[in-house]
Amino acid sequence: xxxxxxxxxxxxxxxxxxxxxxxxxxxxxxxxxxxxxxxxxxxxxxxxxxxxxxxxxxxxxxxxxxxxxxxxxxxxxxxxxxxxxxxxxxxxxxxxxxxxxxxxxxxxxxxxxxxxxxxxxxxxxxxxxxxxxxxxxxxxxxxxxxxxxxxxxxxxxx
Amino acid sequence: xxxxxxxxxxxxxxxxxxxxxxxxxxxxxxxxxxxxxxxxxxxxxxxxxxxxxxxxxxxxxxxxxxxxxxxxxxxxxxxxxxxxxxxxxxxxxxxxxxxxxxxxxxxxxxxxxxxxxxxxxxxxxxxxxxxxxxxxxxxxxxxxxxxxxxxxxxxxxxxxxxxxxxxxxxxxxxxxxxxxxxxxxxxxxxxxxxxxxxxxxxxxxxxxxxxxxxxxxxxxxxxxxxxxxxxxxxxxxxxxxxxxxxxxxxxxxxxxxxxxxxxxxxxxxxxxxxxxxxxxxxxxxxxxxxxxxxxxxxxxxxxxxxxxxxxxxxxxxxxxxxxxxxxxxxxxxxxxxxxxxxxxxxxxxxxxxxxxxxxxxxxxxxxxxxxxxxxxxxxxxxxxxxxxxxxxxxxxxxxxxxxxxxxxxxxxxxxxxxxxxxxxxxxxxxxxxxxxxxxxxxxxxxxxxxxxxxxxxxxxxxxxxxxxxxxxxxxxxxxxxxxxxxxxxxxxxxxxxxxxxxxxxxxxxxxxxxxxxxx
Numbered sequence: 001x002x003x004x005x006x007x008x009x010x011x012x013x014x015x016x017x018x019x020x021x022x023x024x025x026x027x028x029x030x031x032x033x034x035x036x037x038x039x040x041x042x043x044x045x046x047x048x049x050x051x052x053x054x055x056x057x058x059x060x061x062x063x064x065x066x067x068x069x070x071x072x073x074x075x076x077x078x079x080x081x082x083x084x085x086x087x088x089x090x091x092x093x094x095x096x097x098x099x100x101x102x103x104x105x106x107x108x109x110x111x112x113x114x115x116x117x118x119x120x121x122x123x124x125x126x127x128x129x130x131x132x133x134x135x136x137x138x139x140x141x142x143x144x145x146x147x148x149x150x151x152x153x154x155x156x157x158x
Numbered sequence: 159x160x161x162x163x164x165x166x167x168x169x170x171x172x173x174x175x176x177x178x179x180x181x182x183x184x185x186x187x188x189x190x191x192x193x194x195x196x197x198x199x200x201x202x203x204x205x206x207x208x209x210x211x212x213x214x215x216x217x218x219x220x221x222x223x224x225x226x227x228x229x230x231x232x233x234x235x236x237x238x239x240x241x242x243x244x245x246x247x248x249x250x251x252x253x254x255x256x257x258x259x260x261x262x263x264x265x266x267x268x269x270x271x272x273x274x275x276x277x278x279x280x281x282x283x284x285x286x287x288x289x290x291x292x293x294x295x296x297x298x299x300x301x302x303x304x305x306x307x308x309x310x311x312x313x314x315x316x317x318x319x320x321x322x323x324x325x326x327x328x329x330x331x332x333x334x335x336x337x338x339x340x341x342x343x344x345x346x347x348x349x350x351x352x353x354x355x356x357x358x359x360x361x362x363x364x365x366x367x368x369x370x371x372x373x374x375x376x377x378x379x380x381x382x383x384x385x386x387x388x389x390x391x392x393x394x395x396x397x398x399x400x401x402x403x404x405x406x407x408x409x410x411x412x413x414x415x416x417x418x419x420x421x422x423x424x425x426x427x428x429x430x431x432x433x434x435x436x437x438x439x440x441x442x443x444x445x446x447x448x449x450x451x452x453x454x455x456x457x458x459x460x461x462x463x464x465x466x467x468x469x470x471x472x473x474x475x476x477x478x479x480x481x482x483x484x485x486x487x488x489x490x491x492x493x494x495x496x497x498x499x500x501x502x503x504x505x506x507x508x509x510x511x512x513x514x515x516x517x518x519x520x521x522x523x524x525x526x527x528x529x530x531x532x533x534x535x536x537x538x539x540x541x542x543x544x545x546x547x548x549x550x551x552x553x554x555x556x557x558x559x560x561x562x563x564x565x566x567x568x569x570x571x572x573x574x575x576x577x578x579x580x581x582x583x584x585x586x587x588x589x590x591x592x593x594x595x596x597x598x599x600x601x602x603x604x605x606x607x608x609x610x611x612x613x614x615x616x617x618x619x620x621x622x623x624x625x626x627x628x629x630x631x632x633x634x635x636x637x638x639x640x641x642x643x644x645x646x647x648x649x650x651x652x653x654x655x656x657x658x659x660x661x662x663x664x665x666x667x668x669x670x671x672x673x674x675x676x677x
Binding site: 027089122123137 | 169170172173174203205206208340341342343344345346349381382383384419420421422423424425436437438439440441442457498499500501502503506507508529538542572574575576577580585588592596
């Protein structure tokens with residue numbers, strides 16, 4: 001892991017940008033994660049100081065929300081929808097296919113570092129279930145073949 | 159002369175290949191030296207036909223769909239005689255699915271470009287704001303009250319009462335908060351509206367701000383909807399430049415502005431008080447009520463909190479008058495509701511109709527039955543906290559009170575259809591598991607009861623004999639009661655709906671005889 005201290009100038013410039021904005025912790029965390037890929041531990045004292053909060057409060061917020069990561073993700077992030085609409089169209093079979101191919105539980109990163117897997121509960125694509133999100137892009141009307149093709153593409157660009 | 163072509167930029171249309179179709183159209187038209195004019199519009203919400211390409215004709219727009227990029231050469235060949243193409247649909251507005259709808263809120267869906275202010279104004283945009291500025295705040299609140307509009311997020315509280323409460327409360331600062339944390343599976347109307355018609359929501363919020371005396375607003379959008387976030391942010395800048403936001407909203411002399419805030423994957427933040435805490439930069443923890451947000455909301459100040467569809471209904475109510483709106487619907491459920499057909503359904507999409515059509519009309523006539531072709535088993539109405547309704551109850555009219563009477567709820571209007579392959583015991587267990595995962599942890603019934611619920615269902619399914627099952631059924635029903643009556647908010651309070659309805663209507667999935675589940 002690179003030295004997290006290297007991220008601090010960026011963190012501080014983001015904090016400066018949100019200064020004076022009410023209730024800015026979520027936008028700050030989103031901005032940091034978007035630029036760095038996760039929330040580095042070294043950023044937490046800086047955030048707490050800028051917002052006049054305790055580090056415990058900042059950590060409490062980070063751990064509450066599913067979106068925030070405290071470690072770098074794999075090269076690709078795949079979120080398979082596991083909510084009711086997709087379940088009614090075979091999402092559980094797709095989940096089994098993912099576990100099998102990636103040798104992973106529903107959460108985690110594949111051993112080769114190519115794919116981070118996470119469940120998601122609804123992508124708003126319910127009229128064309130089942131659906132997943134790969135690197136921010138939604139794919140709907142999924143089939144087992146389509147899922148395999150998407151996984152192959154993720155593996156190939158290693 | 160090449161006719162104008164229209165293709166949705168909606169995120170679900172793109173998720174099934176609209177961008178690939180657009181690229182193929184542009185490159186192949188260039189190769190053929192065809193002067194192509196392709197507009198990216200919102201989606202009609204006829205999602206089973208997406209990507210749905212439309213083309214101007216003297217009679218109106220005609221459609222082709224569902225297309226893939228591979229169909230593009232034959233579509234370009236057929237532009238001279240469109241009806242010859244195997245994927246030709248004829249006049250889109252004559253399709254029965256669309257023609258029989260009553261589109262008030264989604265009147266522009268599929269027709270206009272989301273970020274074109276001119277398109278919006280040409281189709282009635284900002285007429286409501288203009289009238290609100292003319293008649294003033296008191297009369298605006300009366301129109302909303304008289305329209306009978308109820309909160310579309312699920313709780314169905316009369317909107318006019320909230321507006322009058324916030325308006326009457328004195329404070330140095332008041333807020334408008336739009337709840338766009340549409341986390342329920344089976345719902346996508348908020349997403350469609352924000353991606354497809356963002357100025358409508360902005361107009362509704364501006365009217366609300368002027369009426370109740372709020373000068374700032376927030377739209378809290380879930381992070382799973384990045385396209386909606388980007389479209390809204392772009393639309394806010396356009397509206398601000400045009401004078402619909404800022405220090406003199408629509409020439410009213412009053413100030414109102416707003417921003418978009420993005421959630422972070424917590425289902426509970428769709429609960430209004432948890433959403434307010436999240437907006438304040440905290441964990442999304444549910445607050446005890448009272449005080450109600452209308453009196454002490456965001457940062458402890460009076461706040462009008464509404465779902466996207468509630469706020470987006472307001473411009474039309476102002477433009478056409480309360481009576482026009484009241485003429486739709488039945489009983490105390492007035493106006494139209496955008497129902498959303500999802501799950502195992504042949505014709506998934508958005509159906510906006512006045513309240514009162516039956517679930518059967520929605521699922522069978524519009525939806526065309528299951529996508530798999532297997533027998534229909536049940537439909538979950540109103541999201542993950544809604545009841546599983548068996549086909550025997552499908553003649554219930556879609557009306558808040560009629561659904562409450564059968565122990566179900568309409569919620570946000572989402573309908574997830576399931577065929578006979580879906581195991582309802584698994585779905586009941588999932589409901590408890592989801593509640594455990596997403597509970598904010600503030601109240602004991604929800605925090606602990608949901609985990610116990612998963613365990614009880616596991617024991618019920620593993621019980622070797624009838625007395626073992628009977629014992630677990632009694633515990634499960636007792637637990638459902640505790641959750642329903644003892645929880646602080648609707649997450650714990652309503653998780654009993656999918657569980658108890660699955661148990662009641664599909665006992666065999668739990669290994670029970672019908673009589674055992676009835677006890």
